[in-house]
Amino acid sequence: MKGIAALLPLTLAVIGLLAGCASTADDSNNENQAAGTAACDLKLPLCFAPGDVKKPFVARGNEPFWRVILEPGQLVLERMDEETVALRYEVTERSATARTFEAEGDGIRVSLKAAAQLCRDSMSGMPYPRQVRLSINGEEFRGCGGDPEQLLRGTEWVVEDIGGRGIIDSSRVTLNFQEDNRVAGRASCNQFSGGWNLTGEGIGFTRMASTKKACAPALMNQENRFLSLLGEVQRFDIGRRGELVLSTGDGRLIRAFQATD
Numbered sequence: 001m002k003g004i005a006a007l008l009p010l011t012l013a014v015i016g017l018l019a020g021c022a023s024t025a026d027d028s029n030n031e032n033q034a035a036g037t038a039a040c041d042l043k044l045p046l047c048f049a050p051g052d053v054k055k056p057f058v059a060r061g062n063e064p065f066w067r068v069i070l071e072p073g074q075l076v077l078e079r080m081d082e083e084t085v086a087l088r089y090e091v092t093e094r095s096a097t098a099r100t101f102e103a104e105g106d107g108i109r110v111s112l113k114a115a116a117q118l119c120r121d122s123m124s125g126m127p128y129p130r131q132v133r134l135s136i137n138g139e140e141f142r143g144c145g146g147d148p149e150q151l152l153r154g155t156e157w158v159v160e161d162i163g164g165r166g167i168i169d170s171s172r173v174t175l176n177f178q179e180d181n182r183v184a185g186r187a188s189c190n191q192f193s194g195g196w197n198l199t200g201e202g203i204g205f206t207r208m209a210s211t212k213k214a215c216a217p218a219l220m221n222q223e224n225r226f227l228s229l230l231g232e233v234q235r236f237d238i239g240r241r242g243e244l245v246l247s248t249g250d251g252r253l254i255r256a257f258q259a260t261d
Contacts, residue, residue, distance in 0.1 A: 053070065053099050054147075055070055055071055055072050056069055056070060056071050057069070057070040057114070057145060057146065058070075058145060058146075058147075059112065059114065059130070059132040059134065059143055059144065059145030059146075060121075060143050060144065060145070061122075061132070061134065061141050061142055061143025062121070062122050062123050062143070063122070064079065064080050064141075065079070065080045066078065066079045066080070066134065066141055066143070067079075068110075068112055068132075068134060068145075070089070070101060070112070073088060073089075074086055074087070074089070075087050075088070075089040075101060075103045075110060075112070077108070077110060077136070085105075085106060085108055085110075087103035087104065087105045087106075087108070087110065088103060088105070089101045089102060089103035089110075090102060090103075092111075093113070097115055097116045097117070098113060098114065098115040098116065099113070099114050100112070100113045100114075101113075101114075108136065108137060109135075109136070109137050109138075110134070110135065110136055111134070111135040112132065112133075112134050112135075113132065113133045113134075114130045114131075114132050114145050114146070115130060115131045115132075115133075116129065116130055117130065117131045118131075118151075118238055119131040119132070119143075119144035120144065120237075121143075121144050124200060124201040125201070125235070125237070126144075126148055126200070126201060126202070127148060127151055127236070127237055127238050128144035128145060128146050128147075128148055128151075129145075129146040129147070129148070129150045129151055130144065130145040130146040131144065131145075132144060132145040149177070149198060151236075151238055152177040152236070152244070153177045153178070153179060155258045155259065156174055156175070156176050156185075156258070156259040157174060157175040157176070157177075157185075157244050157256035157257065157258060157259070158172070158173070158174055158256055158257055158258070158259050159173035159174065159175065159226065159254060159255070159256040160243075160255055160256060160257060161253065161254065161255040162222065162225055162226050162229060162254055163225060163229055163252045163253065163254070164252070164253065165225075167188075167222060168188070168218055168219060168222055171188050171219060171222065172186055172188070173185070173186060173187060173188055173222075173223075173226055173256075174186045174256075174259070175244075175256060181195055181196055181197055182194070182195060182196070183195065183196045183205065187208075187210060187223040187226050187227055188215070188219045188220070188222045188223035188226065189213055189214070189215035189219045189220060189223050190210040190211040190212065190213050190215075190223060191210060191211050192208045192209065192210040192211075192227060193208065193209055193210075194206045194207060194208035194209060201235070202234045202235040202236065203233060203234070203235060203236045203246070204233070204234065205230050205231055205233055207231060208227050208230065208231070210223075210227070226254070229248065229252060229254055230246070230254065232248040232249070232252070233246045233247065233248055233254065234247065234248060234249050235247045239255070241257070242257070242258065243255050243256060243257050244256045244257070
């Protein structure tokens, strides 16, 4: 009984943080989001080590629309049908997974907490690296923050499924997202490269260039399927196990996991 009592405060804290994530369009997204929220161990795939919040940091929410921009020394608050407010802020909380910023002036008291956990925009479904809770004079709002590109860059993604057909044993298909909006990797037989770009609701890829080495027909067919499907991708997400999910308009998927070696 003592052990259960000791766990109660932690359980309540977890429930409270879970409530702070933006709502999603379906139950599968809610499950994905909960997986990242339930226990933010930095070794888990849906938690992201925060370090210092990189400025400018943009957070946003819907219904009603709001946006907060954190710049060096200044917090800018934008709301629907309200004047934009710019206030000096201070950091009032630092932890392994969150930062809290507070500002006050002109009759407005603002608190912004950014937690390093996966969040999806409640309207577009776009994934973001941080869950955000905003308080304005005691009224609370929830949303997402940070740059979605942070979810893609800095790792090699190893493809494990192309359009629901898996991949050939011992073959290797990879994706590396680079900071200059270039993407490169191995398509099965050949190396490829091209461009990528995030939009307000998704992701798009340019036509890929590749080397011209010839391999076994099965590998060449897999390579052609991968590059063709990549060219039709419109959205991306992070799955329950931390996998990258690229999807086309008609629901075909490319699934990839972070390289472990």
